[in-house]
Amino acid sequence: MIHKFQSVKGTKDLLPTETPRWRELEETVHKFISRWGYLEIRTPAFEPTELFVRSSGEGSDIVTKQMYTFEDQSQTSITLKPELTAPVIRAYIQHNLAKQGGTTKLYYIDSLYRQERPQAGRLRQFHQFGVEAIGSSNPEQDAEVIALAYLILLDLGIEDLELYLNSIGSVETRKRYRKILSGYFLEHEHQLSNVSRERLHKNPLRILDTKDKKEQTLLSNAPKIYDYLTQDDQDHYEAVKHHLTELEIPFIQHDLLVRGLDYYTRTTFEITSSKLGAQNALCGGGRYDNLVESLGGPPTPAIGFAAGIERILMAQKDTRTGEDKPDRIYVVCATENARDFVLKLTMDLRKQGLPVEFDALRRSLKAQMRDANRLKCTFAVIIGEKELDSETIQLKNLTTSEQKTVQLGTLITYLTKELKL
RNA sequence: GUGGGCGUAGCUCAGCUGGUUAGAGCACCUGGUUGUGGCCCAGGAGGCCGUGGGUUCAAGUCCCAUCGCUCACCCCA
Incomplete structure (x- = not known):
């Protein structure tokens, strides 16, 4: 009996029954985002492994356990891209896109690869669209990017959107806060769950994300990162909130929102939908003012977001577009x-x-x-x-x-x- | 990596406490029309019941293992 092949775990075929919905979404994304002045960029499916190690952080989950990494014939370590900001920034630096002047506003629709256990809303090859606005450190830029993320999701017909917003300050602020936070949790270690106890040593910020109800009171008394922000950080954060309010973009301050990638600074945000399962984040993003420099470019502030296409398709109310086909x-x-x-x-x-x-x-x-x-x-x-x-x-x-x-x-x-x- | 649920026809599923040739709906094919679709009627094809082992006179059904799918944890889009 001949062995029948199957698609690899965590990968999916898009059959003709579903490709029309994908196309429709992609067209909306292209139209919507170009109107805001962003230009499309496409980067290779794989990059030097070191790019992701340097950008996401050596200890991040992506790097430690999720990357598809292999050596090519010339013994170069190659990795299928697990996220898109780093490749885009690499291209930005490599082709010196800054020379065009002004801010560089790029967008993409692309495939990503992460070796995680699949579940609802999580695949090993999945798709995102997103933007990167490179060059401005001002809060207006944060507001534009966040508004774009929010409004495009609305336009795609998703209900129950919730936008969570936080500021995690500069890298130094975070380091300082991290120390204080682990001090606090160490004092109360006996009240922590096993999972949290593990995080205490790996990344205490993650404890803030806990779903354990028993820990909630402990969390509410924990030191808040906001109190450790510098005056500049606070001013920036306040200005972002002000702009969003003016633009009538509803948001929820979430001082426990920390993101998994090391490169974020100041603004972080996430948009969720209750229509989804446990993996309810449709979109995540934030500012990364040090990344360009740490990848070998000139010091350049930037902010971006990425949205998961599979999750959006799940959250969309089933607007089966009975697009009228031409007479055949x-x-x-x-x-x-x-x-x-x-x-x-x-x-x-x-x-x-x-x-x-x-x-x-x-x-x-x-x-x-x-x-x-x-x-x-x-x-x-x-x-x-x-x-x-x-x-x-x-x-x-x-x-x-x-x-x-x-x-x-x-x-x-x-x-x-x-x-x- | 850890835990739960589920694997029977192309699809959605039924199959009670183990007992004859394993069923239904939809889809598919043929005919009812010597050159005419949709509805209807008649018929047909299609299943090593995920795989391997075990218990038994007898296994789709019980037990073990294994693979796959799925949901959740971890983490994230």
Whole structure:
């Protein structure tokens, strides 16, 4: 028995039943984001492993356990991209996009790869769209990016959006806060769950994310990062909130929101939908003012977000777009000796831009008619011996069941006039 | 990596406490029309019941293992 292949765990085929929804989403993304002045960028599927280690952080989960890493034939360590900010910034530096002046505003729609255990809303190959606005450190830029994320999700028809906002300050602030926080939790270590106790040493900030109800009171008394922000950080944060309020973008301050990647500074945000399962984040993003420099570029502030396409598709209310297909034509072969002519006529009609089907299975007339019906064709062009002899065709309207004889010479003019295409 | 649930026809599923040739709906094919679809009627094809082992006179059904899918933890989009 021959072994049947299956798609690799955590990967999915998009069948013709679902590709229309993907296309529709992608078109919306292209249109919406370009209107805001962002330009599309496409980066390679893989990058030097070191790029992700340097940007995401050596201790981050992505780097320690989620990357698809391999050595190519020249023993270079290669990694399938697990996130998109680093490759975009790499390209930005490599091609010196800054030289164009102003801010550099880029967007992408792309595939990512992370080796995690799949579950609802989480795959090993998945898709995101996102933007990176590179060059401005000002709060208006934060507001623009956050507004873009929020409004595009609204436009995509997602209900129950919740936007969570936080500021985690500079890298130094975070280091200082981290120390204070672990001090606090160390004092109360006996009240911590096993998971949290582990995090205490790896990354105490993550304890703030806990879902353990028993720890909630402990958390509410924990030192808040806001109190450790510098005056500049606070001013920036306040300005971002002010802008969002002005723009009528509703947000929820969430001082426990910390992100998994090391490169974030100041603003972080996340948008969730209650329509999703446990993996309820549709979109995550934040400011990363040190990344460009740490990847070898000039000191350059930047902010961006990435949104998960699979999750958006899950959260969308099922707006089955019954996009009206153009009227299709089925050229039916009624007798064997008409076969050659059927193929030729099919091609002639297609050359006129008409959407035309024919039967390559040599099925019976009846079967062809059934097929035409199954394919929701609006016209059947029937050709048999009689028609060959008289240079006519039978034209049957499959909606009204009317049938008439049409001169072959006038068929194309007739069809192009009759059909809404 | 850890835990729960589930694997029966192309799809959605039924199959009670183990007992004859394993079922339904939808989809598919043929016929009812010597050259005509949709509805209807008649018929048909399609299953090593995920895989391997065990218990038993007898296993889709019980036990063990294994693989796969799925949900959750971890983490994140």
